[in-house]
Amino acid sequence: MDEQTSKHPVYIVDDDKALTRSFYLTLKSFGYRDVKTFDNGRQVLDLLPELEHGVLLLDLFMPDVSGEVILQQARDTNPGIQVVVVTGVDETDTAVRCIKSGAFDYLVKPVDADRLITTLRRAMSHALILQQNQRLSRKLLTGGLDRPDIFQDIITRNPKMTAIFSYLEVVATMSDPVLITGETGTGKDLLAQAVHRASGRTGAFISLNAAGLDDNVFADTLFGHVKGAFTDAREPRKGLIEQAENGTLFLDEIGDLSPSAQVKLLKLIQDHVYYSLGSDIPKASKARVIAATNRDLESSRKLGQFREDLFYRINTYRLHLPPLRERGEDVLLLVEHYLAEACIELRLAREHVSPRLADLLQTYNFPGNVRELRSLIYAAMAGGGMSVLEEKLAGLAGIALESCTNSVALPRPGIDDWQYPNPLPSxxxxxxxxxxxxxxxxxxxxxxxxxxxxxxxxxxxxxxxxxxxxx
Ligand SMILES: Nc1ncnc2c1ncn2[C@@H]1O[C@H](COP(=O)(O)OP(=O)(O)OP(=O)(O)O)[C@@H](O)[C@H]1O
Structure with missing residues (x-):
């Protein structure tokens, strides 16, 4: 089971101690780490408002308080708790009443382990979605970040970027995949690391760039191989996925994956299962997948180059980084940052950005985004200073230096041969x-x-x- 799902609490409320014990052991054997038991209704009734988001397995008939009262109270005081009613009475009326009062599901004893776990999984994911929605609405109302330190490497003042951080803080703790899109050099790798930090996962952040990997190299790198899997496989080798256990696997350039590599990735994301090369023994994985691409995956999907099922599976949470040219407020911030850094690294006297250079920087469209901006600063500092950058940018932007100091002075085309519609527009x-x-x-x-x-x-x-x- 996934690390994030398993850590959310399950509460068992039943006066039948033998059954409570049996449920407890079943849940533990299925990996639920936080299982709390209550053998009377009164105990849980008082605690209800403070219980963490999770699932309550609730007996209906108990001597002190009826399960229906607890159900009602749970709905009124703690909507983050999903209640699954578990009872010995198979009566349609009671079942209907419980569902109408907000129970997530209704199970009749004896409950076999498979049914219990399947229902619990559904109820838990519902509880987590509700929790996520609540956090999102709270963030919308209050703004601000819970953990600004997580984003300290990402220099920005752009409102779209801070909105992405807010959203990221909410979805980072979920176990579904995250897709990060954006042009090259916009900071997808940096953002993936932030998702990992915000997720609270205990494992490592492992990244693999899928660009240019053929199917075999991709599978070998990611899933490892057993001894003798191919001619040179003299020793077994673990794949990156094992190193990412309980952590994050970051797959960069996912749009470049071959069709057969896409199938393997789909199996991993969907069933959390993979096979090492040369082995037919399935292995389970608890790594969370973050994928990134600078391609238009939607078009690749429409053209049949990217599998539709994989596309929808990795698209659960999508973060799109705007290009630098749409983040005018970030350009000077980043320039100052890299300028200070370059001056220290290259042991040069601190330089500053002239108004003319500031103008040029706002006009240039940075096709390589932040990566390009960084290289431009370093190259200029190594090659003579900020005046070099002014020349270079003027050349790149195709704008004469003079026209930048006074943008109104751009040469204008003649307008005598314009075609005017009739009637004229306002x-x-x-x-x-x-x-x-x-x-x-x-x-x-x-x-x-x-x-x-x-x-x-x-x-x-x-x-x-x-x-x-x-x-
Ligand atoms: N907002 C930012 N603040 C500071 N540094 C940044 C920012 N965005 C990007 N960078 C830096 O720019 C460089 C490129 O960033 P990154 O590798 O994350 O981009 P990317 O979108 O993953 O690019 P690609 O698609 O080519 O893999 C890195 O050196 C990174 O540290």
């Missing part, structure tokens, strides 16, 4: 179309779009807000 309509077009041409980069339109970035921003409110 000024507001024309303005809105022009702003849309500039943003499209500038790939969403507001500084660049503003330069094209010959207005300041603040003026463009004001117009965007005005247009948005009138739509």
């Amino acid at each position: 000024l507001e309509q024309a303005c809105s179309r022009l702003v849309d077009q500039a943003l499209r041409t500038a790939n969403g980069n507001q500084a660049k779009a503003a330069a094209m339109l010959g207005i300041s970035r603040q003026a463009l921003n004001k117009r965007i807000r005005k247009i948005a409110s009138s739509r």
Whole structure:
């Protein structure tokens, strides 16, 4: 069983001590770590409001308090508890009444172990989803992060990024896979490490880059092999998945997986089972999978290059990192960070960002995102300083240095041969179309779009807000 599910509590409430003991032993043998027993209803009734999210296995007929009273009280005071009624009475009326009062399910004694565990698993995952929803709503209302230290390596002030962190804090503790998407160099690897830290998992964070691995190398690296599995397999070898036990397996570039590697990964994610090369003995895994890609997996799925079932399985929780060009507020923050770092590492005097360079940085669209920004700073510092970067960026952005100091001065094309519709659009309509077009041409980069339109970035921003409110 999964580490996260097994650590949530199960409460058994029944006056039949022999049955309570038998349930207790069954649950322990299935890996439930936190099982608490109560042999009278009164005991649990007082504790109900404080009980942690989990599942309550509840007998209906007890001498002191009836199970139905406890069920009602649980619904009223602690909705994070899912109640499974377990009773010796097989009466449809009672079952219907319990379900109507909010019981998750109704089991009639004697309950065989398989039925008990299957029902418990369903009830537990329902309890966890409710817990997750509650935490999400709480976060939406209060904002802020529970553990900002988890994200200290990720430099950002961008609201979309902080919203991702909030969401991540909630889903990190679940056991389902996480898919991180975003262009190259946006920080997917960093984010995967943050998910692992926030998950509270006791095992290691192990990563594997799937790009360019053929099916055999992928399977051997991930699942290991037994002695004699292939010509050079003189000794058995454990795969990375074993090192990730109770931890996290980070699969980077998942969009590059071959079709047969996709099948193996699906089995691992779906059934938590894998086979070492050369062995037909299944092995169980409790690693949590985080996958990342800079490809458009949705298109790969539609083109039949990525399995549909795997796509939906890994897409349970999706985190999409925006490109750096959409995080204007982060560019200077990151530049200052890497500049300080490079000056210390290269033992150079501290340099600062000139207003002209700041302008250029806002205009450039960083196709390689943060990784590119970092290399640009280091290369410039090693090669002469920030003025080198100014030259380079001006070249890369295809904008003359002069025009950057005064964005209004961009050369304008002639407008004599424009085609005007008849009747003419209103000024507001024309303005809105022009702003849309500039943003499209500038790939969403507001500084660049503003330069094209010959207005300041603040003026463009004001117009965007005005247009948005009138739509
Ligand atoms: N917000 C950030 N703050 C600080 N460093 C960052 C940030 N985002 C990315 N980096 C740095 O940029 C580099 C690239 O980041 P990372 O490897 O996480 O990107 P990626 O999205 O996984 O790229 P790829 O798709 O190419 O694997 C790393 O050196 C990382 O430390």
